[in-house]
Amino acid sequence: SVARAGGRLSGAxxxxxxxxxxxxxxxxxxxxxxxxxxxxEADLELTLIPTGSNKTLMESITxxxxxxxxxxxxxxxLYVDLDALEAVRLGSIxxxxxxxxxxxxxxxxxxxxxxxxxxxxxxxxxxxxxxxxLTEVLAMILTVxxxxxESLFKELLPTAIGNQIPKVLEGMLEGRGGSSCxxxxxxxxxxxxxxxxxxxxxxxxxxxGMLFPLVRRxxxxxxxxxxxxxxxxxxxxxxxxxxxxxxxGTAGTLLFSDELFFTDFSLPDVGIRRLKVVVADVSFExxxxxxxxxxxxxxxxxxxxxxxxxxxxxxxPIRIKFGFSMTVEYYDGREFSNKVxxxxxxxxxxxxxxxxxxxxxxxxxxxxxxxxxxxxxWAATLLAREGGGPxxxxxx
Numbered sequence: 001s002v003a004r005a006g007g008r009l010s011g012a013x014x015x016x017x018x019x020x021x022x023x024x025x026x027x028x029x030x031x032x033x034x035x036x037x038x039x040x041e042a043d044l045e046l047t048l049i050p051t052g053s054n055k056t057l058m059e060s061i062t063x064x065x066x067x068x069x070x071x072x073x074x075x076x077x078l079y080v081d082l083d084a085l086e087a088v089r090l091g092s093i094x095x096x097x098x099x100x101x102x103x104x105x106x107x108x109x110x111x112x113x114x115x116x117x118x119x120x121x122x123x124x125x126x127x128x129x130x131x132x133x134l135t136e137v138l139a140m141i142l143t144v145x146x147x148x149x150e151s152l153f154k155e156l157l158p159t160a161i162g163n164q165i166p167k168v169l170e171g172m173l174e175g176r177g178g179s180s181c182x183x184x185x186x187x188x189x190x191x192x193x194x195x196x197x198x199x200x201x202x203x204x205x206x207x208x209g210m211l212f213p214l215v216r217r218x219x220x221x222x223x224x225x226x227x228x229x230x231x232x233x234x235x236x237x238x239x240x241x242x243x244x245x246x247x248x249g250t251a252g253t254l255l256f257s258d259e260l261f262f263t264d265f266s267l268p269d270v271g272i273r274r275l276k277v278v279v280a281d282v283s284f285e286x287x288x289x290x291x292x293x294x295x296x297x298x299x300x301x302x303x304x305x306x307x308x309x310x311x312x313x314x315x316x317p318i319r320i321k322f323g324f325s326m327t328v329e330y331y332d333g334r335e336f337s338n339k340v341x342x343x344x345x346x347x348x349x350x351x352x353x354x355x356x357x358x359x360x361x362x363x364x365x366x367x368x369x370x371x372x373x374x375x376x377x378w379a380a381t382l383l384a385r386e387g388g389g390p391x392x393x394x395x396x
Contacts, residue, residue, distance in 0.1 A: 003045040005060070011038035024075070028113075032073035039066045072165070073116040079108040086370025091184025094209035094365075102181035110173060112166035117158040184365040192361040193383060195302045202299045208365070219296050226292075236288040244287060247373045252288035256375065257281055260322070274329040281341075285319040287311060291348075303358050312348035319345050358383045 014036040021031040046059040085106035093099045104110075197203035201213035222235035230237065241251035248255035261279035266272060294309035312318040325339040363381040371377035 003047075004042060005045050006043040008041040009038060010041070011035060014038070019073075027077055027079055028075065029078055030073065030075050032071070032116075034072070035070040037066065037068040038070055039064060041065075068120040069118070071116075071118045072162075074112060074165070074169075075114040077109065077111045077113050079110075081106050081108055086368060088181055088369045089184045089365065090367040090369065091208065091365030092181050093369075094184075094211040095182075096210050096214070098182045098209075104173075105181040110170075112169050115162045115165045117162035117165070119158050119161075193303060194359040194361050194364055196299045196305060196357075197302055200297070200299055216297055223290075223292075223294050223296065233290055233292055233294070235294075236290050240288040240290060248283070250285075252286050254284045254287060255281075256283070258376075268331075271331050272328055273331045274327070276325075276327040278325045279322055280325070281321070281323040283319075283321045285321070286316050287318070289313065289316050289318075300354065304354060304356050306354045308352045310348060310350045312346055317345040317347050318349050319343065 012035070015033060016036050017034040019030075019032045021029045024030045041062055041064045043060065043062050046061065047056060049056050085103070088102050088106065093102050199208060199212050200216050201210075219235065219239070222238055223233050225234040226232070227234045227237050244253055245251045257280065259278050259280045260282050262277070264274065264276045266274055289311050291310040291313060296307055296309065298306040298308075300306045321341065321343045323339060323341050326337070328336040359381050360383045363383075367377070367381060
């Protein structure tokens, strides 16, 4: 008889390529990754009873099987309740172990529909057997068996394993569909202000989980690394481009279609019953041109952040567009209305901002994910310097 006593998988840190999930249909996603090599080890307990003998032979062996050039692709079908996902509070996912339950709580169905696996099989090795004799002969037979049939294993093993991967993954997720999203942490007091040193983990342990420290470290890493295809910092292709595409539909563009500025008043002394001025449809293009040497969200104080970056240049100017409309209504019934679209280009732009941001802790913890790209909602998280209603931050 054979019993498995244990097992190990090594080489999972040999990633050579990661393909992020891409949309291939209304509810379909595809992704994958490649590994330079992995090794599977199984510790087996062998119990042998020779024919015509009452003597029992016990043996322990370790069977190792190495795979090189592992390439895995996955297709999945995903149905998400967007209303439930957008209602998830930021405070619920600040602790990283909570992200998966919150996502699954918003998921209606998740199925792995297909997988493809290519590997190069290396002949196995058998080790750690204590005694010789029959067990050593069995080890030699096993090694020869794999060696002779290596070409067959290269063809059949990827298919066999690939067919099992969706079942294994779905088995791991089984029963998670009814997960509940943890409620956000409670703020210390209604008027408490976020301490950025604790939020980003620059002064002691993070106060509200590892989400913000992890995001900041990722941003620092992407700013320091260079994309070999463009020669620019990787943050442009890996973060700025995808995030702006989510917000506006175009990589590198931020679009604010709502009214960014609005005023409505009267001037009786000059006969104007109503004067309305609106600035809307503001867009910033080519923002995915961040130059090397930038710093983002550098903590300078408990409520102070510093950002320094340069964008544009290299023949790709920053383009700013906005619409300006003015309506004038006179007391005698006359009305005048006009709308003008402005556009300007900056060969390059350099920003140095030190911002005082007294952000309410309760407002940050309760911030819904559905408003993550809404600048007005972020502004509503700020408190006045005294600790009362929405208000007042400062930027130098």
